[in-house]
Amino acid sequence: MxxxxxxxxxxxxxxxxxxxxxxxxxxxxxxxxxxxxxxxxxxxxxxxxxxxxxxxxxxxxxxxxxxxxxxxxxxxxxxxxxxxxxxxxxxxxxxxxxxxxxxxxxxxxxxxxxxxxxxxxxxxxxxxxxxxxxxxxxxxxxxxxxxxxxxxxxxxxxxxxxxxxxxxxxxxVKPFLFGNTIDFFQKSSNIEEIIRIFSITGGVPFYLAELNLDKTALENIQEQIARKGKLLYEEGEILLKEELREPSTYFSILEAISSGNTKQAHIANRIGMPSTGLPRYLSTLERLEYIEKIIPVTEFKRSKKTTYKIRDNFINFWFRFIYPNRSYIEEGNYGKFKEILDKYFEKHVSFAFEGVCMDFLRENLRKDLLPFSFTKLGTWYGYSRDEVNKVRKVDEIDIVGLEENTGDIIFMECKWEILSEKAAEKVLFELKEKSLNVDWKNDTRKEYFGIFARKIEGKKSLQKKGFLVWDSGDFK
CATH class of the missing domain: 3.40.50.300 (P-loop containing nucleotide triphosphate hydrolases)
Structure with missing residues (x-):
């Protein structure tokens, strides 16, 4: 209800x-x-x-x-x-x-x-x-x-x-996308705070109803979630126990992924399980839409580069902050919990922000408001050679969109930061460098480069230079 x-x-x-x-x-x-x-x-x-x-x-x-x-x-x-x-x-x-x-x-x-x-x-x-x-x-x-x-x-x-x-x-029936979730808030609400709250609740109406949307995300966490007796305090545990027969194993897997172990071998090592025994658990979590399998957007479905991420914002938040810190909460050591929250919460928001940006592109494509189109949208990561240090390095691009018919390719970075025009230009320069390692229709493709950020100074100047530039103010 x-x-x-x-x-x-x-x-x-x-x-x-x-x-x-x-x-x-x-x-x-x-x-x-x-x-x-x-x-x-x-x-x-x-x-x-x-x-x-x-x-x-x-x-x-x-x-x-x-x-x-x-x-x-x-x-x-x-x-x-x-x-x-x-x-x-x-x-x-x-x-x-x-x-x-x-x-x-x-x-x-x-x-x-x-x-x-x-x-x-x-x-x-x-x-x-x-x-x-x-x-x-x-x-x-x-x-x-x-x-x-x-x-x-x-x-x-x-x-x-x-x-x-x-x-x-x-x-x-699925959770709301970010664009729909905004309607739950007052028109005067701060868009950055809405994004922070969305990083906790996702688009689940009940969770939004349990929070005080006039307060900040951090205030809501401390007052409405990380408190014994509060309805959302045990919600992550209840969700899994209602769906799964072996919840303890799934708990361990989700905690491992939320802690940054995204490859199958790393997850298995973290929870002490043979890697060969993991696929059936991962498959179940995928079917329930708690996690998703990630492969570079230019790769085929079967790829050695497969990683996993938690898809559900609330599950991700709960396993990142509530589940591993329940001892502090149970003994009433809210000061220690707040230290952890202050240190890591904005990083958690940054991951959710990437999903918000992807939803923004999909919605604007549907409304025909973009100067390009795409049939596939995802992330990209690969390896390149650092000639200065003579080592192999990992390159990642937050969002890459592909249009198979026209050859359009879109490269976007997402930064949950306040960027000056100079800092944004640096990000875009590095993005162009990384794009050279993306092997897709190299001779015929038409490239677009852009950036999302919490806030960007000099947006219009960057747009005049041909870049796609949006910040959180464009989402409301």
């Missing part, structure tokens, strides 16, 4: 649900997404003004939940007899719905459906049987919603699921 937040930026999801509702055929919709992303809030908004029953599954036994559900359906249809004496098995419930939803649209939302599957693993088979026999021949719109991505994908959406082929639509 979200509180103190207006309904923001779910127009695409609402249109999807409304289109299904307006159909004159029965609809079986699957709606899922990570915990706290706002699925229930979306459904509450969608249900307004429609004849509906909303049922939130519990961890009780199956018979208890059938009684609760049928009792609520009885209330919707003003059926006092059913409300007082609800059904105790599925067949009679579905037969009742068959009769009631013959002539008018009826919306039935079953939230946290995985709880029902836990009570009876055969429930998807039961729903499939009675959907085929009864509900598919009515005007019902049945929405099955869940936060356990693992269970929703493997037991509801997968080919082996009894419900495969019955659903008429599905939608994975």
């Amino acid at each position: 979200l509180h103190n937040l207006k309904f923001i930026n779910r127009q695409e999801e609402l249109e999807f649900l409304e289109d299904a509702y307006k159909s004159d055929k029965s609809q079986l919709i699957v709606l899922y997404g990570r915990r706290r992303v706002g699925k229930t809030y979306l459904l509450q908004h969608f249900m307004k003004g429609k004849k509906h029953t909303y049922f939130f599954c519990t961890k009780g036994n199956e018979t208890e939940q059938i009684k609760l559900l049928s009792g609520m359906i009885g209330e919707t249809f003003n059926d006092t007899a059913l409300s007082l004496s609800p059904f105790s098995e599925w067949r009679t419930l579905f037969m009742y719905l068959y009769e009631k939803a013959q002539k008018e649209r009826f919306l039935l939302v079953i939230d946290e459906f995985p709880f029902l599957m836990s009570a009876n693993p055969a429930v998807t088979s039961i729903f499939q049987k009675y959907w085929d026999e009864y509900l598919s021949k009515t005007k019902i719109m049945l929405v099955l919603c869940g936060s356990s991505i693992t269970m929703m994908e493997s037991e509801v959406l997968a080919y082996k699921s009894p419900l495969y082929g019955r659903r008429t639509g599905q939608w994975k």
Whole structure:
């Protein structure tokens, strides 16, 4: 449940649900997404003004939940007899719905459906049987919603699921992008502070609701997260325990990545596991969108240069600052925790800033506001020879965009710093030098160079010189 937040930026999801509702055929919709992303809030908004029953599954036994559900359906249809004496098995419930939803649209939302599957693993088979026999021949719109991505994908959406082929639509509700998140703040809010808060919450509405958006990111961390008893203090642990069977191993992997161990061999060494045993854990975390596999944008999918990064801002923040420092927090040593926060938080923000910049480019490409286009956008890293010191060095470019058809290539650096015009020119000069090592359509490509920064002095002067230049003030 979200509180103190207006309904923001779910127009695409609402249109999807409304289109299904307006159909004159029965609809079986699957709606899922990570915990706290706002699925229930979306459904509450969608249900307004429609004849509906909303049922939130519990961890009780199956018979208890059938009684609760049928009792609520009885209330919707003003059926006092059913409300007082609800059904105790599925067949009679579905037969009742068959009769009631013959002539008018009826919306039935079953939230946290995985709880029902836990009570009876055969429930998807039961729903499939009675959907085929009864509900598919009515005007019902049945929405099955869940936060356990693992269970929703493997037991509801997968080919082996009894419900495969019955659903008429599905939608994975995702966190907001940075551009949408800005709408949660007052127009007078400082954009740099919004970026800092986004580096903690990502685009998860519930986390934004738990913070005081009139205060700084550091104040919120110390008052609303890194405190015993606060809702977000144990959130990272709860997220993993709800999704994963072996959370301790995943905890270790995420802590290792958040500490800067990005290669498979380095992660394995950090957690004391053979490297060959790691892929299945990494694959699961990728599927849950907690981490992502990174390869240079010019490389093929299978590359020896593969690294991993935490994709979810909150997970990254929690494993970087809360998980390894819980002893300080538990004993009330907030002074020591603040020392760590003051020392490393801005570096954490700088990594999130790169994602914000990529989202900015994608959004502006969609709006046709860029002087170039791209079909691939990512990062690039490789090796070159330092002729002065006679050693091999690693070159990295924060953002590289490629357009296969036109040959456009975009090189961008992201600096969470306040840069003078001279400092920005130095960054751009070094960027041009590194670009010489990027092997992609070398003879025919058209190159663009640019920079993102927290703040840049002399922006217009740099733009007149042909560079692409944006700072945080351009994001609002």
